[in-house]
Amino acid sequence: MGLSGRLVHFWFSPSGREALKEAISGGSDFEALVVEENELGLWIWMPDAEQDSREVTLLKLEYFAAASLEYEPPEAPRERPGVGFQAS
């Protein structure tokens, strides 16, 4: 399931709460838009932040304990598009 473009509700893990206590204020959970996902983790933008800002924060996978989001499964699996020129 791709996460980019989704608004996700996260709950901190203990290590995440400690690591991000200055970057993300508030309680044990927060909502964020996932802008990109890569091997480092999730790059998120928080709607509660200054609205004009496009600054994003790296949320390492170990920094959250749980997440919830709205999801509707696709009706059928998709194939990755082929690239280039290949003989069968």
Added chain:
Amino acid sequence: MASSDFQVNVPSGFSNPDSQSLSEVEKSMAGAMDLSEEQFRQCKLDHLLKEERRLERGKDLGEQVKKILGELGAGYRLTSVTWNSNTLSRRLEIETPQGPQNLVLSWELVDDALDSRTRSELQRLRNMVLFGLGRQELIVRH
């Protein structure tokens, strides 16, 4: 490819778009790839059909993006959708009141939205377009 009011571009891997005839260069390529001309012709046809599907998908994506831009009022206009086969992404060129902007969307995001057309997947597309254009104040949970 001219669409209603935006361009859809899929750079072709072939300078000779005729799927039936092979140029001298293509014939030599077939030999270099250890393929018969008939095998090469079939591969070329398959490749050209993929390009055609990518053109149609680009047009479909453009229509969806136009709907999103319609929410933003005057001054926003999609000018082109271009497929990048190296990064498997689509680049959107959009005129905005602040000047032209480019947005890059991954094939996964685009295919998720266009294949399923569910509200949540189309919402992902909308969110990424709004964020890319700096209109994140419009991103809210519905």
